[in-house]
Amino acid sequence: SYVLTQPPSVSVAPGQTATVTCGGTDIGSYSVHWYQQKPGQAPVLVVLDDTNRPSGIPERFSGSNSENTATLTISRVEAGDEADYYCQLWDSRSDHVVFGGGTKLTVL
Amino acid sequence: EVQLLESGGGLVQPGGSLRLSCAGSGFTFSSHAMTWVRQAPGKGLEWVSAISGSGDSTYDADSVKGRFTISRDNSKNTLFLQMKSLRAEDTAVYYCAKFPCDNTACLGLAFDSWGQGTLVTVSS
Numbered sequence: 057s058y059v060l061t062q063p064p065s066v067s068v069a070p071g072q073t074a075t076v077t078c079g080g081t082d083i084g085s086y087s088v089h090w091y092q093q094k095p096g097q098a099p100v101l102v103v104l105d106d107t108n109r110p111s112g113i114p115e116r117f118s119g120s121n122s123e124n125t126a127t128l129t130i131s132r133v134e135a136g137d138e139a140d141y142y143c144q145l146w147d148s149r150s151d152h153v154v155f156g157g158g159t160k161l162t163v164l
Numbered sequence: 165e166v167q168l169l170e171s172g173g174g175l176v177q178p179g180g181s182l183r184l185s186c187a188g189s190g191f192t193f194s195s196h197a198m199t200w201v202r203q204a205p206g207k208g209l210e211w212v213s214a215i216s217g218s219g220d221s222t223y224d225a226d227s228v229k230g231r232f233t234i235s236r237d238n239s240k241n242t243l244f245l246q247m248k249s250l251r252a253e254d255t256a257v258y259y260c261a262k263f264p265c266d267n268t269a270c271l272g273l274a275f276d277s278w279g280q281g282t283l284v285t286v287s288s
Contacts, residue, residue: 099273
């Protein structure tokens with residue numbers, strides 16, 4: 057089955073840029089989505105279809121996807137961005153939804 | 165406003181059964197594929213099952229295949245997850261979520277709304 061690999065943790069100082077990666081074989085040929093989850097809350101969609109933001113999500117959140125790595129970039133990081141972030145795609149070969157293991161973003 | 169409200173969670177013994185429900189409102193329920201995602205305590209998100217808007221097509225994770233059954237009642241705007249032969253490793257918060265549309269191509273799209281989840285604990 058398809059596997060998505062994320063770093064367990066990323067740390068960044070306020071005002072800096074955070075980069076969260078999601079690795080997978082030829083992931084660039086898939087449509088990747090990103091969710092933010094804060095403690096005790098349901099996940100919230102922050103990037104869809106590799107690069108698009110849902111309404112209400114700040115422009116500071118952006119995404120890219122190429123070859124074997126999809127990336128979520130958070131610019132000008134704020135304390136409120138501290139959360140777990142998950143990448144997700146649909147694997148049509150297995151008809152399965154696949155999630156990455158999640159990355160905990162810590163704002164120093 | 166789209167709302168998804170899960171119910172039916174609780175404590176169940178290993179080998180037991182439980183049925184979860186997810187009531188949808190604020191959108192045309194039958195026009196959207198739906199899914200269940202779970203999260204074990206302190207762990208990441210794990211996809212469980214998905215179902216088309218009509219209910220004709222279902223998809224299951226290997227970890228629950230043959231034990232869990234996803235279904236829906238569009239007349240009651242409700243999604244279900246029937247869980248049997250429960251194991252300790254099924255302990256998790258179970259979320260329902262919706263796809264933005266119904267057809268097979270929608271399965272590649274993001275989940276645009278989530279419920280708040282219901283906790284299932286499998287323990288003796």
